[in-house]
Amino acid sequence: MERRVAVQALAGVMVAGPIAAQPASGLRFFGPAEDALLDRLTELILPADSHSPGAREAQVSRFIDLMVSHSDPQVRDLWRTGLRAVDGEASRRFSQTFLASSPAQQDQILRAMASSEKRPETELERFFVRLKSMTIDGYYTSAIGIHRDLRYQGNRALDEFPGCRHPEHR
Amino acid sequence: MVDLKQVYDVIVVGSGAAGGIAAKELTEGGAQVLLLEAGPALDPHKDFLTHRWPYEMPFRGFDKPGDRQKSYPNQWTADEYSRGLYIEDPEHPYTTPPGKPYTWVRSRCVGGKMLHWGRNARRLSDFDFKAADRDGYGENWPITYADLAPYYDKVESFVGVSGSIENIPHLPDGKYLPPMPLNCGERMVQKVAPALGMRVIPKRAAQRTAAIHGLMKCHYCGHCGRGCDVGAFWNSISDAIPAAVRTGRLTLQSNAIVRHVTVDGGGRPTGLHFIDRATKQHYEAKGRVIVLGASALESTRILLNSVSRFWPNGMANSSGVLGHYLMDNFGGPGISGLLPQLRDRTPVNEDGKSSGVDIVAYRNITSRHPRFIRSYTHEGGSGARLFPGYAKAMVGYGAEFKKSVRSWYTTPLSFNTRAEVLSRFENYIEIDKNVVDAWGVPVLKIHCQFGDNEREMAKDAVENLKALFHALGAEHVRVSTELQNPGSMIHDMGTARMGADPKKSVLNRFNQTHDLKNLFVVDGAAFVTSGGYGPTLTIGALAARASGYILAQRKRGDL
Numbered sequence: 010m011e012r013r014v015a016v017q018a019l020a021g022v023m024v025a026g027p028i029a030a031q032p033a034s035g036l037r038f039f040g041p042a043e044d045a046l047l048d049r050l051t052e053l054i055l056p057a058d059s060h061s062p063g064a065r066e067a068q069v070s071r072f073i074d075l076m077v078s079h080s081d082p083q084v085r086d087l088w089r090t091g092l093r094a095v096d097g098e099a100s101r102r103f104s105q106t107f108l109a110s111s112p113a114q115q116d117q118i119l120r121a122m123a124s125s126e127k128r129p130e131t132e133l134e135r136f137f138v139r140l141k142s143m144t145i146d147g148y149y150t151s152a153i154g155i156h157r158d159l160r161y162q163g164n165r166a167l168d169e170f171p172g173c174r175h176p177e178h179r
Numbered sequence: 180m181v182d183l184k185q186v187y188d189v190i191v192v193g194s195g196a197a198g199g200i201a202a203k204e205l206t207e208g209g210a211q212v213l214l215l216e217a218g219p220a221l222d223p224h225k226d227f228l229t230h231r232w233p234y235e236m237p238f239r240g241f242d243k244p245g246d247r248q249k250s251y252p253n254q255w256t257a258d259e260y261s262r263g264l265y266i267e268d269p270e271h272p273y274t275t276p277p278g279k280p281y282t283w284v285r286s287r288c289v290g291g292k293m294l295h296w297g298r299n300a301r302r303l304s305d306f307d308f309k310a311a312d313r314d315g316y317g318e319n320w321p322i323t324y325a326d327l328a329p330y331y332d333k334v335e336s337f338v339g340v341s342g343s344i345e346n347i348p349h350l351p352d353g354k355y356l357p358p359m360p361l362n363c364g365e366r367m368v369q370k371v372a373p374a375l376g377m378r379v380i381p382k383r384a385a386q387r388t389a390a391i392h393g394l395m396k397c398h399y400c401g402h403c404g405r406g407c408d409v410g411a412f413w414n415s416i417s418d419a420i421p422a423a424v425r426t427g428r429l430t431l432q433s434n435a436i437v438r439h440v441t442v443d444g445g446g447r448p449t450g451l452h453f454i455d456r457a458t459k460q461h462y463e464a465k466g467r468v469i470v471l472g473a474s475a476l477e478s479t480r481i482l483l484n485s486v487s488r489f490w491p492n493g494m495a496n497s498s499g500v501l502g503h504y505l506m507d508n509f510g511g512p513g514i515s516g517l518l519p520q521l522r523d524r525t526p527v528n529e530d531g532k533s534s535g536v537d538i539v540a541y542r543n544i545t546s547r548h549p550r551f552i553r554s555y556t557h558e559g560g561s562g563a564r565l566f567p568g569y570a571k572a573m574v575g576y577g578a579e580f581k582k583s584v585r586s587w588y589t590t591p592l593s594f595n596t597r598a599e600v601l602s603r604f605e606n607y608i609e610i611d612k613n614v615v616d617a618w619g620v621p622v623l624k625i626h627c628q629f630g631d632n633e634r635e636m637a638k639d640a641v642e643n644l645k646a647l648f649h650a651l652g653a654e655h656v657r658v659s660t661e662l663q664n665p666g667s668m669i670h671d672m673g674t675a676r677m678g679a680d681p682k683k684s685v686l687n688r689f690n691q692t693h694d695l696k697n698l699f700v701v702d703g704a705a706f707v708t709s710g711g712y713g714p715t716l717t718i719g720a721l722a723a724r725a726s727g728y729i730l731a732q733r734k735r736g737d738l
Contacts, residue, residue: 054580056581079243084244150240155233155565158581160526167531173360
């Protein structure tokens, strides 16, 4: 508990304040520094690969900003403190922000966050579950997620419904 | 627009399955009909978001956080795309006793819940109509399958039901358009199921695989639940109501919230008292015959609110059973999983038919189960769905995780359970004297609970589904055992049941009240038992049959 308070206090210095100051950014709740961190985290969860672009190009952080901005104050707090805790962890482990950490260091932190998905206990573990869920929501409802990654073929008019075309199941 | 001076031959209340078919049959038979609908007429091309992509929606289809809790907490099948087809809960309250939640889903608009219904259109059989004869529980219906079969034929031929001929005694075949082809996962289930005593057939869906008499066929976009922009499934705004309009004998009055049935000096129905949804002005429309088809709970609410010195406990309630024997088909017990045999395939349009397969009722048909009476069915389907919901249950992150989500995209398979809920006197509705809705109409207090029979069925159903998924080699299997609140299947039935004995029932074998010859209830309220699946086709058939009776009685001068 004591450590968490300390981490939050430290992180508070590094993370930008509330939104009102950055109307031009298009952000509704998070500050630019928070958005940059969120953008990186979502891209680490669903990265670009040879098949399709990732969460960054799909602007998943902006989707999360929209949803969180309309959420209850308690939910908004969980997001803000969650992001602070990520930076706090980077600060504790590597004495720098998460974004300033190397890819290997970032992965080390994310791996720790994701180590207990089915039964999250620590603040970071719980934040990871929340973050991953919202990243999935944002990415797979984006045009990139639907058309370029999953290559979904529905929601179009067909003259006849084809059904199963695989010979082994006919 | 309603003419308040005119005495209509028949006033029909409600414009969904029951009211729509009644209006069509009655007008085609020569009657001048006034159709009263509590909600507005929607424009499919403007108000239905049928083909909208998630990224074209303000909140990607998840809706604005908090909006559901605030505006439509009980309308659980509604979402950001379809919520305009449902009521808003705050202006349509109802009450329940502590610890007995009931989920009441409603659509007040021309077409009613048919604008977004599940399109399951299976016939009941004498296994249902004469169920009490088999196991001694409850009452038989006052009709047999033979009585209703011609009306099933009539409704199916008019609305278009796709299905296969199967020759199953307890699931009679109908007049079908070609069935929809099965997806790969559905074929796999069909092959494996017989070894477990289950039979898999294409869903019998009131969704057209061919155009018939001017009605469109399905274009397989997959979004029936948002309202069909071309009316390719049975919903009265594209079939029954236009047919009634074509006769020149239909007057449709939307935004008319019926409060009660008006009576003459002898306590006989003379018309309906209604409230304009927008202005809240009160009016009375006059009719010789009153046909209620506003849904089980709303029709009975009207009767319970129709109190006078003649009917102190609700109109046509000499039996004392008006409001009682409320039923649903339960939901909740189900299973989902992923079929590894279908991994890494190129996605094709698999969710476009929006209708999968049925597992035909297999309990208490030829043998007797030791722990419960009556039966249940499963509805399910397979294939790539737009949103990969299973991803949230998969651990990991990064490139491998993303690849894995893609790899499993073509593999989902899921089944639910729909069951016959027993008819019980203690499941009932009454008027809550302390609460009114936004139009000042006293609301319902709903008392409804499942019993041991339902709980035993649910347990049995889940075990059988687990065995099926095990036999299929499904992975990432998720089982749901909890029963949802009563009402959640949106199959509200009973509360003004039919019966041969006027002391035990409200309606006779023609949906006419025992007490008043010019008052009929033609929706789910009339049901004596709940069957194991959606009541809509039977509602349509009963409404057609009752309408034929009304026309015949009118011809004889009896109405």
